[in-house]
Amino acid sequence: MKIFITGEPGVGKTTLIKKIVQRLGDKALGFWTQEVRDRKTRRRIGFKVVTTEGKEALFASKNFTSKHLVGSYGVNVKRFEEVVLPILKRALKERDKVIVIDEVGKMELFSKEFRELVSSIARDPKSKILATLPIRDVHPLVRELRKLQGAVLIELTRSNREGMEEEVMKLLT
Numbered sequence: 001m002k003i004f005i006t007g008e009p010g011v012g013k014t015t016l017i018k019k020i021v022q023r024l025g026d027k028a029l030g031f032w033t034q035e036v037r038d039r040k041t042r043r044r045i046g047f048k049v050v051t052t053e054g055k056e057a058l059f060a061s062k063n064f065t066s067k068h069l070v071g072s073y074g075v076n077v078k079r080f081e082e083v084v085l086p087i088l089k090r091a092l093k094e095r096d097k098v099i100v101i102d103e104v105g106k107m108e109l110f111s112k113e114f115r116e117l118v119s120s121i122a123r124d125p126k127s128k129i130l131a132t133l134p135i136r137d138v139h140p141l142v143r144e145l146r147k148l149q150g151a152v153l154i155e156l157t158r159s160n161r162e163g164m165e166e167e168v169m170k171l172l173t
């Protein structure tokens with residue numbers, strides 16, 4: 001089963017992914033992206049990736065100098081790749097796992113290897129995927145995934161998000 005969750009920023013995609021990862025336990029392999037806020041000011045200062053194995057890395061920050069920018073955030077593509085690529089490569093081999101990719105977004109898509117791995121995972125007819133996509137087509141790959149044959153595309157909204165955890169679990173099991 002391949003499931004793609006899309007929705008407006010802040011609607012709760014990452015929250016949903018984390019709940020499902022918790023329920024899947026060691027059946028899930030992958031990562032999610034979440035914002036990092038300053039402890040004192042509570043202002044958003046960057047984004048980190050967290051893997052299902054508990055690895056974390058701040059990979060986008062207002063304080064990073066980078067040629068890869070999304071808004072005022074500099075993206076450290078190397079740091080993203082170091083944490084995320086090994087787990088996705090493993091996931092491609094371990095057939096029984098649900099591969100979790102949150103998200104196939106602008107920041108993540110700077111990595112060519114990430115784009116190639118996501119394509120391979122999506123093309124594999126036997127892969128089980130739970131991934132999030134931005135609501136807008138920020139890249140041809142996002143457009144391709146949105147239309148992927150045999151996949152389920154769900155738009156998460158404030159009105160349907162309450163029952164979505166159960167809905168997705170039903171599709172996955």
Ligand SMILES: Nc1ncnc2c1ncn2[C@@H]1O[C@H](COP(=O)(O)OP(=O)(O)OP(=O)(O)O)[C@@H](O)[C@H]1O
Pocket residue numbers: 007008009010011012013014015016161162
């Ligand atoms: N079902 C829910 N009920 C109430 N609040 C929620 C729910 N889901 C998420 N939130 C809250 O909304 C905020 C944004 O959630 P989250 O980071 O999961 O959104 P997102 O869609 O992943 O955002 P982005 O597109 O920016 O990555 C968080 O503060 C979270 O606690």
